[in-house]
Amino acid sequence: MSDNKIPYKIYLEEEEMPKAWYNLRADMKNKPAPLLNPGTLQPLTVEELSGIFCRELVEQELDETTPFIPIPDEILSFYRMYRPSPLVRAYCLEEKLQTPAKIYYKFEGNNTSGSHKLNSAIAQAYYAKKQGLKGVTTETGAGQWGSALSMACAYLGLDCKLYIVKLYYEQKPFRREVMRTYGASVVPSPSDTTEVGRKILAEHPGTTGSLGCAISEAVEVSVKDPDYRYVLGSVLNQVLLHQSVIGLESKIAMDKYGIHPDVIIGCAGGGSNLGGLIAPFMGEKLRGEADYRIIAVEPASCPSFTRGTYAYDFCDTGKICPLAKMYTLGSDFIPSPNHAGGLRFHGMSTTLSQLYHDGFMEATSVEQTSVFEAAEQFARVEGILPAPESSHAIRVAIDEALKCKETGEEKTILFGLTGTGYFDMVAYEKFNNGEMSDYIPSDEDIAASIAKLPTV
Amino acid sequence: MSDNKIPYKIYLEEEEMPKAWYNLRADMKNKPAPLLNPGTLQPLTVEELSGIFCRELVEQELDETTPFIPIPDEILSFYRMYRPSPLVRAYCLEEKLQTPAKIYYKFEGNNTSGSHKLNSAIAQAYYAKKQGLKGVTTETGAGQWGSALSMACAYLGLDCKLYIVKLYYEQKPFRREVMRTYGASVVPSPSDTTEVGRKILAEHPGTTGSLGCAISEAVEVSVKDPDYRYVLGSVLNQVLLHQSVIGLESKIAMDKYGIHPDVIIGCAGGGSNLGGLIAPFMGEKLRGEADYRIIAVEPASCPSFTRGTYAYDFCDTGKICPLAKMYTLGSDFIPSPNHAGGLRFHGMSTTLSQLYHDGFMEATSVEQTSVFEAAEQFARVEGILPAPESSHAIRVAIDEALKCKETGEEKTILFGLTGTGYFDMVAYEKFNNGEMSDYIPSDEDIAASIAKLPTV
Numbered sequence: 001m002s003d004n005k006i007p008y009k010i011y012l013e014e015e016e017m018p019k020a021w022y023n024l025r026a027d028m029k030n031k032p033a034p035l036l037n038p039g040t041l042q043p044l045t046v047e048e049l050s051g052i053f054c055r056e057l058v059e060q061e062l063d064e065t066t067p068f069i070p071i072p073d074e075i076l077s078f079y080r081m082y083r084p085s086p087l088v089r090a091y092c093l094e095e096k097l098q099t100p101a102k103i104y105y106k107f108e109g110n111n112t113s114g115s116h117k118l119n120s121a122i123a124q125a126y127y128a129k130k131q132g133l134k135g136v137t138t139e140t141g142a143g144q145w146g147s148a149l150s151m152a153c154a155y156l157g158l159d160c161k162l163y164i165v166k167l168y169y170e171q172k173p174f175r176r177e178v179m180r181t182y183g184a185s186v187v188p189s190p191s192d193t194t195e196v197g198r199k200i201l202a203e204h205p206g207t208t209g210s211l212g213c214a215i216s217e218a219v220e221v222s223v224k225d226p227d228y229r230y231v232l233g234s235v236l237n238q239v240l241l242h243q244s245v246i247g248l249e250s251k252i253a254m255d256k257y258g259i260h261p262d263v264i265i266g267c268a269g270g271g272s273n274l275g276g277l278i279a280p281f282m283g284e285k286l287r288g289e290a291d292y293r294i295i296a297v298e299p300a301s302c303p304s305f306t307r308g309t310y311a312y313d314f315c316d317t318g319k320i321c322p323l324a325k326m327y328t329l330g331s332d333f334i335p336s337p338n339h340a341g342g343l344r345f346h347g348m349s350t351t352l353s354q355l356y357h358d359g360f361m362e363a364t365s366v367e368q369t370s371v372f373e374a375a376e377q378f379a380r381v382e383g384i385l386p387a388p389e390s391s392h393a394i395r396v397a398i399d400e401a402l403k404c405k406e407t408g409e410e411k412t413i414l415f416g417l418t419g420t421g422y423f424d425m426v427a428y429e430k431f432n433n434g435e436m437s438d439y440i441p442s443d444e445d446i447a448a449s450i451a452k453l454p455t456v
Numbered sequence: 457m458s459d460n461k462i463p464y465k466i467y468l469e470e471e472e473m474p475k476a477w478y479n480l481r482a483d484m485k486n487k488p489a490p491l492l493n494p495g496t497l498q499p500l501t502v503e504e505l506s507g508i509f510c511r512e513l514v515e516q517e518l519d520e521t522t523p524f525i526p527i528p529d530e531i532l533s534f535y536r537m538y539r540p541s542p543l544v545r546a547y548c549l550e551e552k553l554q555t556p557a558k559i560y561y562k563f564e565g566n567n568t569s570g571s572h573k574l575n576s577a578i579a580q581a582y583y584a585k586k587q588g589l590k591g592v593t594t595e596t597g598a599g600q601w602g603s604a605l606s607m608a609c610a611y612l613g614l615d616c617k618l619y620i621v622k623l624y625y626e627q628k629p630f631r632r633e634v635m636r637t638y639g640a641s642v643v644p645s646p647s648d649t650t651e652v653g654r655k656i657l658a659e660h661p662g663t664t665g666s667l668g669c670a671i672s673e674a675v676e677v678s679v680k681d682p683d684y685r686y687v688l689g690s691v692l693n694q695v696l697l698h699q700s701v702i703g704l705e706s707k708i709a710m711d712k713y714g715i716h717p718d719v720i721i722g723c724a725g726g727g728s729n730l731g732g733l734i735a736p737f738m739g740e741k742l743r744g745e746a747d748y749r750i751i752a753v754e755p756a757s758c759p760s761f762t763r764g765t766y767a768y769d770f771c772d773t774g775k776i777c778p779l780a781k782m783y784t785l786g787s788d789f790i791p792s793p794n795h796a797g798g799l800r801f802h803g804m805s806t807t808l809s810q811l812y813h814d815g816f817m818e819a820t821s822v823e824q825t826s827v828f829e830a831a832e833q834f835a836r837v838e839g840i841l842p843a844p845e846s847s848h849a850i851r852v853a854i855d856e857a858l859k860c861k862e863t864g865e866e867k868t869i870l871f872g873l874t875g876t877g878y879f880d881m882v883a884y885e886k887f888n889n890g891e892m893s894d895y896i897p898s899d900e901d902i903a904a905s906i907a908k909l910p911t912v
């Protein structure tokens with residue numbers, strides 16, 4: 001189909017939307033390494049994991065062979081409230097950059113949670129409800145996951161207990177009110193409501209918290225109450241599974257118009273957006289049916305892929321969670337208080353870690369001032385005010401488009417625009433006032449943190 | 457077409473989108489009364505108005521006969537960045553209410569300005585650019601119009617000078633940063649940068665400002681600099697013209713699926729959203745081709761339609777703007793500091809005023825606590841966190857749907873969901889904490905303000 005037939009924004013029809021999630025692991029020869037019991041160092045069983053997660057989610061977590069898992073009707077109904085998300089041709093950005101590259105972005109911010117997190121929040125809440133639980137607990141960093149989960153729980157009538165990283169509890173009071181409007185209870189972490197929280201407060205008085213620490217608290221609460229289970233917004237295989245809806249919609253839309261992306265770019269914190277966006281494309285690549293260049297973008301202040309090590313590590317600061325084999329900076333690593341709250345996790349999805357280790361994707365890191373420059377440039381021409389997290393992908397998409405300008409190549413670039421920045425205006429204000437600086441951890445800091453990895 | 461064929465969200469295809477705005481006045485037998493020169497009390501001429509507004513906008517302002525005015529290609533291109541907006545069937549709300557009514561809403565919040573204001577902002581900025589001006593000045597209340605205009609100006613490379621009502625400058629610092637990110641200069645009003653601002657500060661020290669006062673300041677600046685013109689986000693005929701895109705898209709989508717709305721509901725501050733939403737439906741009603749019940753909803757704290765008088769009045773507190781014949785509470789009326797910033801204007805669109813006066817539409821007023829109850833109820837089932845302004849329409853849509861529950865009538869309700877409430881979390885926080893109260897002006901207060909109307 002000729003280029004001028006392609007709309008600015010491609011919305012799938014309801015009947016074109018995916019009816020099943022795609023389980024990327026089914027096409028991986030080298031499967032991601034299993035989660036280990038932190039006590040026995042043996043792979044976790046269904047029984048063990050069922051103490052933390054809902055049963056059906058445990059099955060999804062461990063399923064390495066079923067390529068497609070049907071999306072339950074109730075979840076499809078909820079998806080229809082805010083999906084399909086648009087696949088947008090960034091005509092205005094292309095013109096601004098004067099690049100021959102064709103830039104597309106899949107925009108996941110058009111819902112009240114402001115990000116793609118809702119795709120997995122509704123799925124996890126649904127299975128909790130189906131299991132007859134009273135509620136769920138979780139942590140949230142920048143608050144996107146917490147907002148999403150509180151929306152999903154409000155819709156299904158489930159209790160929602162949220163531990164929010166203290167830095168963001170204070171920096172983003174409005175996020176807190178969104179969650180409260182949806183009926184969630186919100187606690188700043190570390191808190192004195194859990195054993196692990198009290199321990200961390202004693203060891204690091206004045207800490208602004210971290211995602212790893214908030215995870216420890218949320219897990220502790222859920223483990224102690226049989227009517228609750230813990231849910232998580234990223235890192236896990238089940239989350240990547242649910243987020244595959246992003247990539248599936250993108251691929252259906254691109255196939256419909258005969259568009260082949262040469263480069264696919266996503267920001268990577270725990271990997272939920274990137275893993276979801278690339279899923280069907282990576283599947284083709286693994287099966288040898290097509291080739292794509294795939295780039296993970298992470299902040300220079302928390303560079304798990306680019307400066308971490310591939311090893312078993314705890315997912316939380318309190319070291320009560322399972323061990324995962326992943327690219328990690330060490331569970332003691334505390335990133336500087338940068339402004340990309342969703343990208344502050346010390347580790348990375350085990351699936352993406354394995355794919356990166358096997359050479360199926362690249363990774364790069366970028367500094368936040370250059371990220372906000374890209375964000376502002378994008379906002380002014382494309383209209384959307386992007387989240388700091390998403391703007392990492394924008395930065396690299398612009399860089400790739402500018403390379404095309406030099407070489408004259410007409411590459412097609414697809415990136416994930418995971419969300420909006422309406423709750424990040426403190427960061428934008430710093431940038432607007434020229435007060436934003438960059439922070440790159442020293443080799444010594446990273447080495448010190450990695451030296452403390454558990455021996456497996 | 458049967459009910460189950462209607463998608464949750466109807467998005468028009470690009471080729472189905474309107475290519476011309478609809479000028480409702482062409483179908484009105486009783487035209488709205490003309491704007492008067494505040495000095496001579498004679499109808500304003502093209503020449504006089506051209507000192508304040510761009511020439512082509514003046515022509516649109518005064519055109520009472522041309523039913524359709526083509527949308528320039530450049531504006532259509534911009535519209536494609538965020539339009540079509542979805543027409544959503546509120547299945548979840550219907551189920552929650554257990555009503556036989558069918559509820560639809562046209563959602564205009566899916567753009568960074570967070571509201572429908574962008575539809576007219578880009579049009580007004582485009583004509584300013586076309587005329588070779590350096591920039592535009594305006595006022596903004598809740599900041600939606602300011603955000604929209606700064607986006608439009610950033611896109612076109614125009615200067616944007618904004619006077620923002622002081623109450624909202626302080627209550628919504630993040631709005632300010634959105635505007636700054638888009639490159640606008642933002643001044644809290646009343647300010648000492650204008651004569652009228654200094655006068656108001658002297659007379660009302662400590663005032664939190666009003667839209668009427670910010671208008672005076674913005675007009676003064678533009679009148680004194682020939683490279684600038686004044687633009688306005690509501691009230692004017694030209695704005696209703698541009699906003700007709702809301703109603704046109706709604707009507708095309710509803711006609712496509714054979715849906716006939718029995719009741720059409722919109723919030724009304726200056727009338728931009730309501731006038732745009734109802735335009736093509738009201739046109740049919742005026743031509744006797746179809747009938748619709750049309751309801752304007754205003755806050756009980758600023759009830760122009762329901763408790764104002766139909767008379768000539770100033771549009772601004774400083775009394776330097778043209779006189780308009782409209783439903784007004786008097787330009788000296790200062791509404792209480794309620795939380796629907798977009799609905800604090802003392803007057804109303806002249807077009808809507810005439811239509812209301814002639815009995816073609818109804819009006820009702822609602823109190824803010826009941827508005828936030830509706831907002832929360834809507835958010836929890838429909839996902840979207842609505843703006844306080846939009847929630848006025850939600851309140852009445854829910855009330856109408858509940859009436860249908862009593863009577864068993866299967867009415868079809870359409871309401872305008874003008875925007876999102878991400879920048880209104882201070883208000884939501886008050887509501888969440890049970891600290892929100894209602895304020896209804898006394899008959900004496902309104903009578904005192906109306907007594908000061910100019911004699912025309």
